[in-house]
Amino acid sequence: LLVLAACGNDTQQKPAGPTTAAAPVQAVTLKLAETWGPNYPIFGDATKKLAAMVDEMSGGRLRITIDSANKHKAPLGVLDMVKSGQYDMGHSASYYWKGKDPNTLYFTSMPFGMTAPEQHAWFYYGGGMELMEKVYAKHGVLSFPGGNTGNQMGGWFRKEINSVDDLQGLKMRIPGFAGEVLAKVGAKPTNIAPGELYTALERNTIDALEWVGPSLDLRMGFHKIAPYYYTGWHEPGTELQFIVNRKSWDALPDDLRAILRTAMQAVAYDMYSRAYHDSAENWVAMKREFPEIQVKTFPREVLVALKKANEELLAEFAAADPLAREIIDSLAAYQTKARAWTAISDQAYLNSMPE
Amino acid sequence: MTGIVMFVVALVLLLLGFPVAFTFGGVAVLFGVLAQGWDLFALMPFRVYSIMQNTVLMAVPLFIFMGVVLQKTELAEQLLESMGRLFGTLRGGLAVSTILVGALLAASTGVVGASVVAMGVISLPVMLRYGYSPALACGTICGAGTLGQIIPPSIILIILGDVLGLPVGDLFQAAVMPGLVLVVLYIAYVLTRAHVNPVSAPAIPFVGKTQAPLQQYLTALRAIVPPLSLIIVVLGSIFAGIATPTESSALGGIGAILLAVLYRKFSWSMLYASALETVKVTAMVFAILLGATAFSMAFSYTGGDQAVEGFLLQLPGEKWGFLVFSMLVILVLGFFIDFVEISFIVVPILAPIAEALDISMLWFAVLIAMNLQTSFLTPPFGFSLFYLKGVAPPQVTTLDVYRGVVPFILIQLAVLLSILITPAIYGLN
Amino acid sequence: MNQATLKLQRAFERFADTLGVISAVLLLGLVANVFYDVVMRYLFNDVSIGMQELEWHLFSAIFLLGTAYALKVDGHVRVDLVYERLPPRRQALIDMVGTVVFIWPFCLLVADYGIDFAAEAYSIGEISGDPGGLPMRWIIKGMIPLAFACVVVTSIGFLLRALHRYHGIDVATARRSGLS
Numbered sequence A: 001l002l003v004l005a006a007c008g009n010d011t012q013q014k015p016a017g018p019t020t021a022a023a024p025v026q027a028v029t030l031k032l033a034e035t036w037g038p039n040y041p042i043f044g045d046a047t048k049k050l051a052a053m054v055d056e057m058s059g060g061r062l063r064i065t066i067d068s069a070n071k072h073k074a075p076l077g078v079l080d081m082v083k084s085g086q087y088d089m090g091h092s093a094s095y096y097w098k099g100k101d102p103n104t105l106y107f108t109s110m111p112f113g114m115t116a117p118e119q120h121a122w123f124y125y126g127g128g129m130e131l132m133e134k135v136y137a138k139h140g141v142l143s144f145p146g147g148n149t150g151n152q153m154g155g156w157f158r159k160e161i162n163s164v165d166d167l168q169g170l171k172m173r174i175p176g177f178a179g180e181v182l183a184k185v186g187a188k189p190t191n192i193a194p195g196e197l198y199t200a201l202e203r204n205t206i207d208a209l210e211w212v213g214p215s216l217d218l219r220m221g222f223h224k225i226a227p228y229y230y231t232g233w234h235e236p237g238t239e240l241q242f243i244v245n246r247k248s249w250d251a252l253p254d255d256l257r258a259i260l261r262t263a264m265q266a267v268a269y270d271m272y273s274r275a276y277h278d279s280a281e282n283w284v285a286m287k288r289e290f291p292e293i294q295v296k297t298f299p300r301e302v303l304v305a306l307k308k309a310n311e312e313l314l315a316e317f318a319a320a321d322p323l324a325r326e327i328i329d330s331l332a333a334y335q336t337k338a339r340a341w342t343a344i345s346d347q348a349y350l351n352s353m354p355e
Numbered sequence B: 001m002t003g004i005v006m007f008v009v010a011l012v013l014l015l016l017g018f019p020v021a022f023t024f025g026g027v028a029v030l031f032g033v034l035a036q037g038w039d040l041f042a043l044m045p046f047r048v049y050s051i052m053q054n055t056v057l058m059a060v061p062l063f064i065f066m067g068v069v070l071q072k073t074e075l076a077e078q079l080l081e082s083m084g085r086l087f088g089t090l091r092g093g094l095a096v097s098t099i100l101v102g103a104l105l106a107a108s109t110g111v112v113g114a115s116v117v118a119m120g121v122i123s124l125p126v127m128l129r130y131g132y133s134p135a136l137a138c139g140t141i142c143g144a145g146t147l148g149q150i151i152p153p154s155i156i157l158i159i160l161g162d163v164l165g166l167p168v169g170d171l172f173q174a175a176v177m178p179g180l181v182l183v184v185l186y187i188a189y190v191l192t193r194a195h196v197n198p199v200s201a202p203a204i205p206f207v208g209k210t211q212a213p214l215q216q217y218l219t220a221l222r223a224i225v226p227p228l229s230l231i232i233v234v235l236g237s238i239f240a241g242i243a244t245p246t247e248s249s250a251l252g253g254i255g256a257i258l259l260a261v262l263y264r265k266f267s268w269s270m271l272y273a274s275a276l277e278t279v280k281v282t283a284m285v286f287a288i289l290l291g292a293t294a295f296s297m298a299f300s301y302t303g304g305d306q307a308v309e310g311f312l313l314q315l316p317g318e319k320w321g322f323l324v325f326s327m328l329v330i331l332v333l334g335f336f337i338d339f340v341e342i343s344f345i346v347v348p349i350l351a352p353i354a355e356a357l358d359i360s361m362l363w364f365a366v367l368i369a370m371n372l373q374t375s376f377l378t379p380p381f382g383f384s385l386f387y388l389k390g391v392a393p394p395q396v397t398t399l400d401v402y403r404g405v406v407p408f409i410l411i412q413l414a415v416l417l418s419i420l421i422t423p424a425i426y427g428l429n
Numbered sequence C: 001m002n003q004a005t006l007k008l009q010r011a012f013e014r015f016a017d018t019l020g021v022i023s024a025v026l027l028l029g030l031v032a033n034v035f036y037d038v039v040m041r042y043l044f045n046d047v048s049i050g051m052q053e054l055e056w057h058l059f060s061a062i063f064l065l066g067t068a069y070a071l072k073v074d075g076h077v078r079v080d081l082v083y084e085r086l087p088p089r090r091q092a093l094i095d096m097v098g099t100v101v102f103i104w105p106f107c108l109l110v111a112d113y114g115i116d117f118a119a120e121a122y123s124i125g126e127i128s129g130d131p132g133g134l135p136m137r138w139i140i141k142g143m144i145p146l147a148f149a150c151v152v153v154t155s156i157g158f159l160l161r162a163l164h165r166y167h168g169i170d171v172a173t174a175r176r177s178g179l180s
């Protein structure tokens, strides 16, 4: 899962850099609240880049000021604050709002779902944006892709998972929908305050936890206390979101709207590259400094059970709400289509590659 | 600018003596609404809700409950008195015992509000009854109660780990030595003070002269074991992985009840009175947090944090100059702003500079943690001081508390300096 | 300053006491709740997110409702460097002015915006996002406006007590009760 800034994070934000031109007339300032701290790697940089980009592209007519979690103190209040107009924009992750609106769940990443490129294709060309708009319309908010972390790791485990039996009673910190899937096969998702995660894992209060991936796990130090690093299954391409208050958006002149839209798309892609880069770099560092880390993949039997649980849950969600069904069907259909291409392109290429 | 005015106004108004929590809240309304309009306060429920969801803070009521039960059943008294007696004719034994118990509590919680208040409930009345000077008693409790912030687990270290991108485990390890050094120095100070000024810290006489000395020591030991083992069970439950630090404080509460039953001191009315007392003290602690979050909201949304940032960017750009000045800035800010705000406003600005100067981040983090620990004790806005005053009997004045912490602040500064000058001693660098 | 206002003060104080009783019961519930969760997890390897969430629901209700109670028993800490040296009439005046100038604007504002905050949760039917978490988030969010409103209500009793003290009638209250 994404990092939930432990209640109030990081520092005050510089306003977007000043422009060299003379003070422009009618500059618009949008206030943005983000779930993370500004110095939070990758995520925090994405909003800073957005602010710099729109400033430059608009010749200083569009400014974005960023308030990080340290300032607004409500990492999980971003949707509410944008909805109620306290802020014009937000940068967060859609699945955080699952408890407020179950249909927001599908726009971040789903277990056994699409990879980042597949999902981007779905968003921009496969009807994803339209569905996301439909879901967010009732909150008076527009939503846009806001940067992808790439495939997230399955988490740090103190013991090996060799069978579904090993999952029985496994106490794991894994929130949200993925936790529900695990619970369905007998694991015990457990809430632990982020600040106590390290101690809890170290002392075996819990058996496992999931965080993000090499790009952000290294700084948590979990590799020192849990030998097994499992590959991912539950968040194959975690997309953040920019959300914009509808009224603030409508009040923008056409050109600024175009600038903002373009900048958000550019930043989203940039963050994906950046996350890929950091994960690659950090993984090299982790392997070098901690050769004892053992990368594992869940055995087939376990993944089959998890996938089955996942499908059953999705079927329940689909049965409960027509819009949920529409989204789930769209995701599934697009994944089938995109995956067939992935199979004979990237997958085939990687598999065929000589050592 | 508004930020500075806010602090001055708050300071003056606090001196009027109206409850701290609401004075903070009122000043926040005054400045926040003037500068930003009513709607600024639409953000308050989010801030309150964040405090509500911060489960680590649950340690506050749970710890206080344990302390109150131990106090109401006189088990805490028995523990401290007996520990004090073991010192025989050596004066200051009660204060030393308080520091030792404080260090043990510190190892099981990272929430200062929890340990200071629990210590205040447990040991302040005992020390006063044995004729300790109120200032020394208060200083000892504030010092010992605030140890929780440097001795792991600790909230400061967790936040610093997050802000500086350091593994929490490494930070915890690095902070153990400085914490222990503080404990030793506190004890040394108390013993010296008791020696120089015997009236301030009398020895506890053995009751009844009939018993042989050995017998008396055994009796004292017997009295110590149960309450002390309770504290050790709390600690042990964390190390054994039975409970998280927060949860361990609930085990402490249950354990205290069991002890009461064991000693035939349990009654339902005692339990109810303990719960009610806990509610009152907990509310006192959290009301301050609620007022303070409103205050910090008004401060940062009226541009206060930008002012701090602008100032920080003018720090000297050479290693030792930077280190000394950044420590001074944090220390001075600590008089006014609470440690969370400092960690989030100041540290992220300093961190890249420190990194560029090739300063070891772990060392830097420990320096900051030690420095921030001091902020709990520095008047006028020292949270430990508020908390202790909140549970102190009426005859203890604010001035007693302020006066009492000065030596402990100086000790902390000395340790801070020693970490700065000779990090090698602490295994840093 | 007559029997009626004294009666009124007592009525407000009874209200505050009730909040204290509720919080005290919730506190015992919290201790039991956390203990139960630890035992279930450690001995029976069973975890319920709902029970875990109940912990912070209880915890926050305790300190929120307790804040009003603490006002009645004068549990909120003061910087009394000057205050303790003032004559009772001056102290009473500070308490009266402080109630009107500090408590009311602050608490009414938070209570007012807190209603919107809870109403939003109610209107969208917000629940926990975690497996087995608690439903009806509006209840715990509603504790914010409720608690701040309770402080305002209790503060009227606090104000009346100060008013009586100002006029030389010191009604025996639970000041410092239970402490020391």
Ligand code: NA
Residues within 6 Å of the ligand: B105, B106, B107, B108, B109, B110, B111, B147, B148, B149, B150, B151, B152, B153, B154
């Ligand atoms: Na601690």
Ligand code: NA
Residues within 6 Å of the ligand: B334, B335, B336, B337, B374, B375, B376, B377, B378, B379, B380, B381, B382, B383
């Ligand atoms: Na201070």
